[in-house]
Amino acid sequence: MNHAQLTALGRALRVLGEHGEALSADTPDGRLHEVKDDLRRALDLLEETVTTAVPSTRCAEHPTGPVDKSAPDLCLLCETRRRTARRSEFNGPAPHAPPVEPAQSRYGVRGDRPQPQQRWLPELWNGQTWQLCGTPRRDRREAELFIAAERRGPRPAMAYRLVHEFTDYEVLRVWGTPVRIDIEPMGNL
Numbered sequence: 481m482n483h484a485q486l487t488a489l490g491r492a493l494r495v496l497g498e499h500g501e502a503l504s505a506d507t508p509d510g511r512l513h514e515v516k517d518d519l520r521r522a523l524d525l526l527e528e529t530v531t532t533a534v535p536s537t538r539c540a541e542h543p544t545g546p547v548d549k550s551a552p553d554l555c556l557l558c559e560t561r562r563r564t565a566r567r568s569e570f571n572g573p574a575p576h577a578p579p580v581e582p583a584q585s586r587y588g589v590r591g592d593r594p595q596p597q598q599r600w601l602p603e604l605w606n607g608q609t610w611q612l613c614g615t616p617r618r619d620r621r622e623a624e625l626f627i628a629a630e631r632r633g634p635r636p637a638m639a640y641r642l643v644h645e646f647t648d649y650e651v652l653r654v655w656g657t658p659v660r661i662d663i664e665p666m667g668n669l
């Protein structure tokens with residue numbers, strides 16, 4: 481919505497509000513026709529302003545995508561990705577998928593579909609906030625080993641945590657206790 485549209489729409493809606501305030505049993509029919517015209521004008525303005533389809537989900541990526549009522553963002557696509565990630569998180573990757581017959585489904589077989597993108601982010605507590613302390617890993621085990629090594633290092637941070645980056649973020653595990661430290665004026669920590 482551009483500024484001119486916003487101004488025009490705001491004015492039209494305020495006019496409608498005034499009509500509502502003034503409405504009474506004595507309101508003459510002529511006045512009601514005026515209300516109808518103003519209402520139509522406001523609707524026309526809205527039609528011009530809103531050019532996108534009504535969102536079916538609360539997902540920023542797939543606002544008009546298929547709906548999964550049980551998903552927090554109502555997005556079936558993202559919920560499917562999250563479920564897949566959770567499943568592989570619990571079960572680990574399938575060691576060796578059994579050989580699959582040539583695809584007979586137009587949706588392809590499991591192995592043909594791209595894997596969902598996900599990363600594991602090692603973070604440390606710097607006394608103020610959590611900050612990324614290493615390269616995000618494609619593998620959880622690798623990220624945990626990295627954090628273990630950091631903790632054994634010469635100057636380990638007070639706390640580390642592993643963040644699972646997917647469609648949304650989820651803290652999987654926290655090591656140590658993140659205590660907020662006030663910033664020293666002389667900055668001598």
Ligand SMILES: [Zn+2]
Nearest residue numbers: 539542555558
């Ligand atoms: Zn989505």
